[in-house]
Structures are given as C-alpha cells and as structure tokens.
Amino acid sequence: MFENKDTSRTSISTLGEFGLIDHLTKHFKIAQKSTVVGIGDDAAILDFNTKKQVVVTTDLLVEGVHFDLSYMPLKHLGYKAVMVNLSDVYAMNAEATQITVSIAVSNRFPVEALEELYAGIQAAAVTYKVDVVGGDTTSSTSGLVISITALGQVAAEKATRRDTANEGDLLVVSGDLGAAYLGLQVLEREKQVFRVNPNSQPDLEKYTYLVERQLKPEARKDITALLAELEVLPTSMIDVSDGLSSEVIHICKKSNVGCNLYEDKLPLDPQVINTCEEFNLDSTTIALSGGEDYELLFTIKQDDFLKVKANPHLSVIGHITKESEGTHLITRANTKIPLIARGWNAMEEKE
Numbered sequence: 517m518f519e520n521k522d523t524s525r526t527s528i529s530t531l532g533e534f535g536l537i538d539h540l541t542k543h544f545k546i547a548q549k550s551t552v553v554g555i556g557d558d559a560a561i562l563d564f565n566t567k568k569q570v571v572v573t574t575d576l577l578v579e580g581v582h583f584d585l586s587y588m589p590l591k592h593l594g595y596k597a598v599m600v601n602l603s604d605v606y607a608m609n610a611e612a613t614q615i616t617v618s619i620a621v622s623n624r625f626p627v628e629a630l631e632e633l634y635a636g637i638q639a640a641a642v643t644y645k646v647d648v649v650g651g652d653t654t655s656s657t658s659g660l661v662i663s664i665t666a667l668g669q670v671a672a673e674k675a676t677r678r679d680t681a682n683e684g685d686l687l688v689v690s691g692d693l694g695a696a697y698l699g700l701q702v703l704e705r706e707k708q709v710f711r712v713n714p715n716s717q718p719d720l721e722k723y724t725y726l727v728e729r730q731l732k733p734e735a736r737k738d739i740t741a742l743l744a745e746l747e748v749l750p751t752s753m754i755d756v757s758d759g760l761s762s763e764v765i766h767i768c769k770k771s772n773v774g775c776n777l778y779e780d781k782l783p784l785d786p787q788v789i790n791t792c793e794e795f796n797l798d799s800t801t802i803a804l805s806g807g808e809d810y811e812l813l814f815t816i817k818q819d820d821f822l823k824v825k826a827n828p829h830l831s832v833i834g835h836i837t838k839e840s841e842g843t844h845l846i847t848r849a850n851t852k853i854p855l856i857a858r859g860w861n862a863m864e865e866k867e
C-alpha cells in the first residue's frame with residue numbers, strides 16, 4: 517500500500533491550466549521506443565514501425581459512480597484508473613505502450629491532491645512501462661472525472677478477441693474472484709461505523725487481501741507473459757471487470773457458443789470464503805457477480821490442457837458447448853442453473 521502525505525493546500529488557480537499539467541507531469545519519463553514526442557507539444561507522436569496491430573481502449577471514471585474518495589486515497593485512485601485500462605489492453609494479448617490521462621476537477625481539490633493522483637498514475641506507468649503521452653485538465657463544477665486512453669500493440673495472429681471461442685474449448689480464469697467486491701463491502705461498512713463514531717479506528721487486519729484488491733488492483737500483464745511462456749495462445753479472451761458471469765456471457769454471445777461453468781472450480785481466496793460467511797453472503801454469487809477482479813478470462817484448445825493444468829495462477833472453470841445448449845452453472849449439487857449477467861437465477865429468488 518502507499519503511504520499518505522501531509523496535506524498542505526495550494527489552490528489550483530496559482531498554477532493555471534498549463535502550469536498545472538506541466539507541474540503534474542514534469543517527472544514523467546519516456547520508456548517506449550515507439551514514443552517519439554510525449555507531453556509538451558500539441559499532440560504526441562508515436563511510431564510503431566512494426567507489422568504489429570495497434571489496440572486502443574478508453575475508460576471514464578466518475579466520482580460517486582465509480583469511486584468514493586472517502587475511502588479511496590487519490591494515489592490509489594490514480595493507480596487503479598491506469599490498471600482498469602491496461603487490463604483491457606492485456607485482454608487483447610497486447611503489450612501496453614502509451615496512455616493519455618484527462619481529468620476534470622473542482623477547485624475543492626488543492627494542487628497537493630492532484631499531485632497524489634498523478635503520483636499513483638506515475639507509479640502505474642513506471643511499473644507497467646507505459647508512457648504518459650498526453651492529456652488535459654479542466655475544471656468541473658462538482659466531482660472528479662478521470663478519462664484514460666491506453667494504446668498497445670500486438671501481432672495480428674496473437675490478438676485475442678471475444679468472438680473466437682469454439683465448442684470444446686476449455687474456459688480458464690487467472691487468479692481468484694470476488695475479493696475486490698468484498699473489499700468494497702468492508703470499506704463501506706467501516707465508512708458507516710466511522711459516521712456513527714468518528715473516533716473509531718478501522719480494523720482491517722483480517723481483510724488486507726480484500727481491501728488491497730479493491731484499492732490497488734494489478735492488471736494481469738504477468739498472465740499474458742505466462743501464457744506466452746507456456747506456449748498457450750487463447751482462442752478468445754476478456755478481462756473480468758463486471759463480474760465473471762457477465763464476461764462469460766460476453767464471450768459466448770460474441771462467439772455464438774454456450775458453456776458449462778462449474779461451481780466447485782471457481783477460484784476463491786480463503787479471505788473471500790471467511791468474509792462471505794461473516795457477511796452472510798454466498799461466495800459463488802460473489803465470485804460470479806462481484807466485479808472489479810481485473811483477472812483474465814479466456815478459452816483454450818483442449819490440446820493445451822496439460823500446459824495449464826497444474827499452474828497455480830490458472831484455473832480451468834468450465835468448457836464451451838454448442839450455442840443451443842445455453843450458458844449454465846453446474847452447482848456442487850450437480851444442478852444446472854442458467855447464468856445471468858449478474859450472477860445466476862437462484863440469486864433473484866434469494867433476494
């Protein structure tokens with residue numbers, strides 16, 4: 517986790533718009549050969565000069581909709597905003613190379629707060645070797661808005677789309693599921709406790725993994741590298757941002773296939789299991805619908821099974837069927853339940 521800085525306040529107006537962006541980005545360094553001109557001109561100049569294809573993705577994060585600054589430190593927010601975008605680049609099996617960052621901010625934020633935000637952005641850029649090559653800052657009358665665009669490159673034959681899964685393929689997910697959502701529930705609960713008793717000290721010891729997954733997610737660049745090392749080229753891939761079941765449905769719909777997903781194969785961290793018990797939540801529902809996991813979900817040919825089988829970072833969670841068979845969860849009790857974008861039908865009955 518990042519440590520907090522002290523909070524002296526300098527008004528944004530003392531720097532002006534151009535001074536502000538210069539001030540916030542002056543320490544940023546260029547790491548990619550493809551960046552010819554970064555920040556500081558009317559536009560960045562990029563020269564990919566390869567036979568690879570370029571991928572582009574963009575995301576918009578709005579205060580009060582996508583994040584809550586009462587428990588999201590600005591440095592973490594900057595880091596996470598970059599991760600959300602890089603995760604989409606890695607889901608295409610591409611190498612992320614550049615990002616642009618634009619923010620709209622109200623004058624309730626002092627320069628020091630924006631420095632924290634940009635420190636998180638810089639930390640992400642350095643760790644993932646992407647160049648920040650542009651962006652804009654403007655004023656907002658209400659909350660903070662962050663828009664990031666990420667670019668990357670991939671050899672045409674290695675790009676992993678959503679619409680290319682085939683019947684008989686195995687469904688694989690990296691890491692584990694549901695922790696980020698539970699981290700949010702823990703933080704929400706602490707916020708309520710703090711409201712009632714502002715002197716209370718949050719006790720997050722038991723939930724460190726969950727809170728870290730919520731506040732400081734990592735895009736799975738390591739998984740695309742691992743797959744290359746294992747010589748496994750997924751037949752389709754997507755990142756898990758909205759929850760596993762909705763991502764599985766995206767792949768199935770786009771590829772015109774169905775699937776069977778197995779409840780007993782869903783990868784869960786022990787903290788997820790324990791906290792679900794404590795909060796009286798169903799861990800399967802959380803794994804399927806929690807969201808913000810930023811893991812990679814992909815399909816592989818059956819021939820590649822042995823290459824991924826015993827890998828601790830990868831779980832085979834199901835297989836692809838004919839479209840006419842639909843998309844289902846096979847429960848531990850061996851019942852077949854239709855998957856819905858937000859969990860599975862049994863969840864609606866429970867609510």
Ligand SMILES: [Mg+2]
Nearest residue numbers: 604607755757
């Ligand atoms: Mg995505």
